[in-house]
Amino acid sequence: MDFLDNLNGFVNALPGAVAEGLIWGIMAIGLFITYKLLEISDLTVDGSFCTGGAVCAAMMTAGFNVWFAMLMAFLSGMAAGWVTGFLHTKCKIPAILASILTQLGLWTVNMAVMGMRSTMAILAVNNDVMVAMVFLEEVALGMKPFFYHPILTVGLFSAVIIGLLYWFFGTERGASIRATGANVHMARAQGINTDFNKVLGLMLANGLVALSGSLLAQYKGSAEINMGRGAIVIGLAAIIIGEVTFGKLFKNFALRLVAVSLGAIIYYIVIQMVISLIDVDAQYMKLFSAAVVAVFLTVPNLQKGKARHKKERKEVQNA
């Protein structure tokens, strides 16, 4: 009986989990650019995610329209990415450390944007937001037309972003960014300004991360100073889950981005499942997520190691 109740709760929470997964998927796509394409571990995201939410909330509170607020959120994320890029390429600070410095500094910036308070509301009742958790119910009850459904709105949003990125990474500039991440020696030998490309990639990535933050703040009805904490782990989880699940099927660049988005959805469904079916206290989830991601990051390395041993053994035999 208890379990059935839980199952019922899970099924009811499913649309919300998918919507939230889609929102985080956009942030994971941003992370994909730095982590996968540029091979930089960019921890800026934990800060720039909140920057996006905070800027969006502040702009909308000040009476600006939601599109403009989201544009500003995107630009503020780009600015954060630029700072990390500058610290890394010009000040020669290792990328991971540079991004930690930016992230730390952003905490103060984010507080300042929210008027030195740790939360700032963007309630759907007062604002013309793009997405909101309450829309789930309102659409289900017929109070709002179907196209207000968060899964639809964010899904469409993601599709447009994936389309634009697919185009961009097929251009001369986009290809040169991919080359920068794939082999920096080759890129320079081919006349590519690798430092510039790294900064550009970091800006683009954090712009998307902030955009995702602005959507989450709207969805949840407020920006919150800790909303980005652990974002990088969620993003990595989405990337890895997407790769493990769809990697064999999705080779094309656009499809790889779709896989990231789907990975984020799967992640949120699993989390929701653990919370509602097994009744785990939500406070345990961070430890749980960290452990899951650690395992997922380990497995491919173990497989690689095995393959290498096999090859070496073969070589010894052949010798």
Place this chain on the structure above:
Amino acid sequence: MLELSHVWKTFNAGTVNEKVALQNLNLKLEPGDFVTVIGGNGAGKSTMLNAVAGVFPVDEGSILIDGQDVSALPEYKRAKLIGRVFQDPMMGTAATMQIEENLALAARRGKPRTLRSGITAAERAEYREKLKILDLGLEDRMTSKVGLLSGGQRQALTLLMATLQQPKLLLLDEHTAALDPKTAAKVLEATKKIVESSNLTTLMITHNMRDAIAYGNRLIMMYDGHVVVDVRGEEKKALTVERLLDLFSQASGSDEVSDKLILS
């Protein structure tokens, strides 16, 4: 075409690992010179090529390519003038990108990277023709990831990439050393074909004295960070390994090093 004058480079200056890798290096290449470079381990051959390519700035001296002083230019800007193939087959290509994508990146060497398409249909046709010349069957695998290719195939591809946009200067740093003898010979032949057909000014480092003698119109030997032997023209054509060793012991003032040279 290339003029190095009074070039000095010290690594780890002021530490116990201090190493003067280039000592008052002077070298002038005429347009169309195909120069083979030999010398023992640590003689400064790679350092010379890297200094020309701009991998690091030199401490003193000037580097002119086609009359232009490039000493202060960063590596990616000098790339406009220079084609390069490295010793390590992994270095010259992007493993996770397709063969045609690698070629398209190389075709845009020295040009601004715009928001135009990264590769066009016309280019694909052109690359297919060029890949045929390598005779490795790569023209039928243009969308394969370069990481799937063998070392020899990757070096041949890198060579093609280095010359797709005709460079003022081609730098080859033991580009066949990591290959098996048969593949090495093939890549070397392709090198000769490409260099001669476009009359490229070339510096080619090799550890194989026979190759150094057989290829090119000029041979230099480096020792202790500068050029100690410089043979060209008829003298180069008549060169033998014995004569080369002879020249070396004269230049370095000792013949015990010549053993080291052969062994290395």
